[in-house]
Amino acid sequence: MDGTNYQQPSSMDIGQFTLKWDANTAWPELIEKSSKAFKLLYSINYQLWKIDDLAKKKAAKSI
Numbered sequence: 001m002d003g004t005n006y007q008q009p010s011s012m013d014i015g016q017f018t019l020k021w022d023a024n025t026a027w028p029e030l031i032e033k034s035s036k037a038f039k040l041l042y043s044i045n046y047q048l049w050k051i052d053d054l055a056k057k058k059a060a061k062s063i
Contacts, residue, residue, distance in 0.1 A: 017041065 019037050021030055
């Protein structure tokens, strides 16, 4: 995507995740699955932040 395009905002919402479980899911299973999902989404979020952070640092060095 071209960030210089005036029609494109500098910060874009590229989607969302929805996690759902059956209402009859046993509590221990729900805790286990939701914990795994949280860890995975946290990891994805960190990796996306890190890419952006490194790009900003690189751009700041080139100035």
